[in-house]
Amino acid sequence: MAEILKTEALVLRKINFGDSSNIGSFYSRDLGKISAIIKGARSPKSKMGKIADVLNRVEIVIYKKESREVQLISQIDLVSHYPSIKDDLDKLKYASAILELINEFVLENETNDKLYRGTTKILDMINANSQPLFLFSKYFIFFINQIGFEIEFEKCQSCEKQLNGKTKVxxxxxxxxxCPECSNDHLISFEFSAELFELLICLSSKRNDCSLNDNYLKKIVIFLEKFLIYHMPEFKGLQSLKMF
Ligand SMILES: [Zn+2]
Incomplete structure (x- = not known):
């Protein structure tokens, strides 16, 4: 039995398949991460092939058979092609890192409405604003929470003293x-100055008044990357951040 399904999705990857087709990897709102064939996509006349470009936000119609690993796409319409991201190398770097996180850590067919909405919202914001590193740092913390590795900022994990961004940790x-006292008695993998820790707390909140410093933001991104590598040793870090 096959069913026809319509869902919104982000194009994560596109590879050649056969003489004229593509296989697209999509992160969709209603079906999670899926792969699907776009027949004839590489023909110059194919509209679907052009719309299914990496990073585009699209609406797809899928002809879905449970017995098939790769599904068939029967229609694609464009929702947004994020022109301002594609015109700006810095924005493109962080938008690519977002797609890379989804590619690496989201399981096939696993839906998460909050993660999907958060991802499209941050891409809309990167497209419209001028602080891609700040927006990516906020997203990275949100993403880590969504995949189930919540980082607790509030209290010392040994003495339970409140941590507030006024001292180093x-x-x-x-x-x-x-806390600083307990840090002396435990193995410390990463040190935070008071300012760096305060920024991390601010990024993880809904506040929009974080005092921004590119060096600190980059340190936080490196910290989050190392945190993921520690928990998922097969992850080799975000290639998009090294490429640009
Ligand atoms: Zn303590």
Whole structure:
């Protein structure tokens, strides 16, 4: 039995298939991450082939058979092609890193409405605003929470003292944050100055008044990358951030 399904999706990847087709990898709102064939996509006359470009937000109609690993696409319409991201190398770098996170960590066919909405919202914001590194850092924390590795910022993991961004703290990949006193007695994998920790707390909140500093933001991105590598050793870090 086959069914016809319509869903919104982001194009994550596109590879050649056969003489004239593509296989697209999509992150969709209603079906999670899926792969599907776009027949004839490489023909110069194919409209669908052009619309199914990496990073585009599209609406797809899928002819879905449970027994098939790769589904068939019967229609694609464009929702947004994020022109301002594609025109700006810095924006493109961070938008590509977002797609890379989805590619690496989201399981096939696993739906998460909050993650889908958060992802399209941040791409809309990167497209419209001028702070891609700041927006990506916020997204990275949100993403880590959504895939189930919540980082607790509020209290010391040993003595349970409140941590507030007024003192330096230490982080252990296994246990979490330690206050300055407890940091002396535990293995510390990453040290945070008071300012760096305050920025991390601000990024993880809904506040929009974080005092931004590119060097600090880059340090936080490196910290989050190392945190993921520690928990998922097969992950080799975000290639998009090295490529640009
Ligand atoms: Zn403590």
């Amino acid at each position: 230490g982080f252990n990949y296994e246990a979490g944050f330690y």
